[in-house]
Amino acid sequence: MPKATFFNLPEEKRKLLFDLAVEEFADNDYESASISRIVAKAGIAKGSFYQYFADKLDLYQFLLDEGIRLKMEFLKAHPPPDSTMNLFAYLRWLFKVGLDYQIMHPKLAKVAQRALYGRSPIQPQLNARIRTESLAYLGGLVRQGIANGQLHADLDADAAAFVLHAVSKELGDYLMYRLGLDHEKDDLLEAVRRQNNEAQHIFDQIMTFLEFGMVNSKKGNAP
Amino acid sequence: MPKATFFNLPEEKRKLLFDLAVEEFADNDYESASISRIVAKAGIAKGSFYQYFADKLDLYQFLLDEGIRLKMEFLKAHPPPDSTMNLFAYLRWLFKVGLDYQIMHPKLAKVAQRALYGRSPIQPQLNARIRTESLAYLGGLVRQGIANGQLHADLDADAAAFVLHAVSKELGDYLMYRLGLDHEKDDLLEAVRRQNNEAQHIFDQIMTFLEFGMVNSKKGNAP
DNA sequence: CGGTCATATGACCGAGCGGTCACATTACAC
DNA sequence: GTGTAATGTGACCGCTCGGTCATATGACCG
Known part of the structure; x- marks a missing residue:
C-alpha cells in the first residue's frame, strides 16, 4: 500500500x-x-x-489493485439489464462489459494483461488465481446452462469454460486489430463510437459461433 | 545473423x-x-x-528464426496422415502437432510466445505478421469448409478463424494447467506420455465444442 | 622454429537502475 | 514571530547492464 x-x-x-x-x-x-x-x-x-x-x-x-477495484466498480455500474436473461444473452453482456472496460481504461487493462502473461514478481500466484477464478466462474455458468437445458447435456463444462476464457482474453486485441485501432494512437472511445456497427457485427458473429459451433447441422448434429 | x-x-x-x-x-x-x-x-x-x-x-x-525453422521442420516431419481427411480431423491434427512442438521445445516456444505478447524490439511487425498469417490460414480453411458443405453456410469465416486462433494460442498453457505440469520443473515428454489419456480427453472435448458449439440442438438449431 | 590469423579473455566504459539520506522547504499550531 | 512536524529534493551509493578493446592464447602453415 x-x-x-x-x-x-x-x-x-x-x-x-x-x-x-x-x-x-x-x-x-x-x-x-x-x-x-x-x-x-x-x-x-x-x-x-x-x-x-x-x-x-x-x-x-x-x-494492479486499482485495476481490479475499478473493474469491479465498472461491472457494478453496468449490471445485466435483465436478471432472467438466458445464458447466451448473459455471456454477451459479460464479454461486452469487459470490452467496454478495456475501452475506458486501456492502459490499466494492459498492465493487468501484462501481469498475466509476462513474468512479474507476483505472476505465479496472480496468474494462477485469475485463471482459476475465471475458469471456475465460466464453468459454473456452463454447468448451470446444462442443468436448465439451454446447453446440450454432453457438453464438457471445463472445455467450454476454457474456450470462453480464451476468447474473452483475446477478444479485445482482436477487435482493435479488426477495426485498425491502436490504443497508443487512437481515442478508443471516439473510434468505437464511430465504428460501433462494425464492432457489434464482429462481436455478434463470434458469439454466434460459440453458440452454434461450426458444423453444418444439416448434415451432422450435436452428439 | x-x-x-x-x-x-x-x-x-x-x-x-x-x-x-x-x-x-x-x-x-x-x-x-x-x-x-x-x-x-x-x-x-x-x-x-x-x-x-x-x-x-x-x-x-x-x-526467433531458429524457433520458426524448427517448427517448420517439425510440421514437415509430422504431415497429416490423410490428405483427404475432413476439416475437423485436419484441425485436430494441426492443433495436435502444435502442442507436440510445444512439448518438444517448451523453452523455445516460450520465447516465441513472449515475442508475441510482450513488447520486443521487433514486436509490432512480428506480432502483426504472425497474427495476420495465422488468421488468414485458419480463415482459408474455414471458407473451404463452408464451400464444401462441411461447415454451415452462415458461419462467419473471420469470426471462426479468430476463435480457433484464440484457442490454439491458449491451448498449450491450459493443458499444462489441467495436467498440473510446469515446464520449469517437469519433463514434459515423460509427463505427457504418462497422462496421455487425460490430455487426449481434454483435447477432444475442446475440439468437440468447436465443432458443435454450446447450444442444445434439441431446442435451437443453426441459424 | 617463426609467422600469421582466428579466437578467447576480462578489465573497463558510460549509462541507467532502485533506493537512501542529509538537508531544504513548506505548512501549520501557538 | 517561533517551534515542530510533514513534505520535497537531488546528489549520491552500489550494482548491473550492453558493449569495447588491448592483449593473450592457440592452431595451422612453411
Whole structure:
C-alpha cells in the first residue's frame, strides 16, 4: 500500500503520477519499467516518489489493485439489464462489459494483461488465481446452462469454460486489430463510437459461433 | 545473423550457449534478458560472446528464426496422415502437432510466445505478421469448409478463424494447467506420455465444442 | 622454429537502475 | 514571530547492464 503521503497529495498531482505510472507499466514489463522515467515525466524528485511508495513493488501492487477495484466498480455500474436473461444473452453482456472496460481504461487493462502473461514478481500466484477464478466462474455458468437445458447435456463444462476464457482474453486485441485501432494512437472511445456497427457485427458473429459451433447441422448434429 | 565464429564452434559448446540463451529469453522479456547472465552460466568471457553475435538483438533474432525453422521442420516431419481427411480431423491434427512442438521445445516456444505478447524490439511487425498469417490460414480453411458443405453456410469465416486462433494460442498453457505440469520443473515428454489419456480427453472435448458449439440442438438449431 | 590469423579473455566504459539520506522547504499550531 | 512536524529534493551509493578493446592464447602453415 502507498504511504499516507501519497493520499494526502492534491488530486491533480496524484492523478498525474498514477497515470504516468500506469503508462510506464503498460509499456514495459515489471523489470523494465523505470521509476526514474516516471518521476522525470512527472517532474518530481526521485526522493519524493519514495515518500509516496515503499518501493517499486509497492507501486506495482497498487496499480494492479486499482485495476481490479475499478473493474469491479465498472461491472457494478453496468449490471445485466435483465436478471432472467438466458445464458447466451448473459455471456454477451459479460464479454461486452469487459470490452467496454478495456475501452475506458486501456492502459490499466494492459498492465493487468501484462501481469498475466509476462513474468512479474507476483505472476505465479496472480496468474494462477485469475485463471482459476475465471475458469471456475465460466464453468459454473456452463454447468448451470446444462442443468436448465439451454446447453446440450454432453457438453464438457471445463472445455467450454476454457474456450470462453480464451476468447474473452483475446477478444479485445482482436477487435482493435479488426477495426485498425491502436490504443497508443487512437481515442478508443471516439473510434468505437464511430465504428460501433462494425464492432457489434464482429462481436455478434463470434458469439454466434460459440453458440452454434461450426458444423453444418444439416448434415451432422450435436452428439 | 550470428558471425561465422559462432558456427565454427564445437557443436557441444554451441548447443550449450544456444540452450542457455533460449532459457534466458524464455524467462525474461527482451529488455530484462541479460547477456551477462548467459555468459556467466556458459562459463565463457563476455568478449567471447561478442565474437559470436553482433549484439543482443542479433542473438534474439537468431533465436526467433531458429524457433520458426524448427517448427517448420517439425510440421514437415509430422504431415497429416490423410490428405483427404475432413476439416475437423485436419484441425485436430494441426492443433495436435502444435502442442507436440510445444512439448518438444517448451523453452523455445516460450520465447516465441513472449515475442508475441510482450513488447520486443521487433514486436509490432512480428506480432502483426504472425497474427495476420495465422488468421488468414485458419480463415482459408474455414471458407473451404463452408464451400464444401462441411461447415454451415452462415458461419462467419473471420469470426471462426479468430476463435480457433484464440484457442490454439491458449491451448498449450491450459493443458499444462489441467495436467498440473510446469515446464520449469517437469519433463514434459515423460509427463505427457504418462497422462496421455487425460490430455487426449481434454483435447477432444475442446475440439468437440468447436465443432458443435454450446447450444442444445434439441431446442435451437443453426441459424 | 617463426609467422600469421582466428579466437578467447576480462578489465573497463558510460549509462541507467532502485533506493537512501542529509538537508531544504513548506505548512501549520501557538 | 517561533517551534515542530510533514513534505520535497537531488546528489549520491552500489550494482548491473550492453558493449569495447588491448592483449593473450592457440592452431595451422612453411
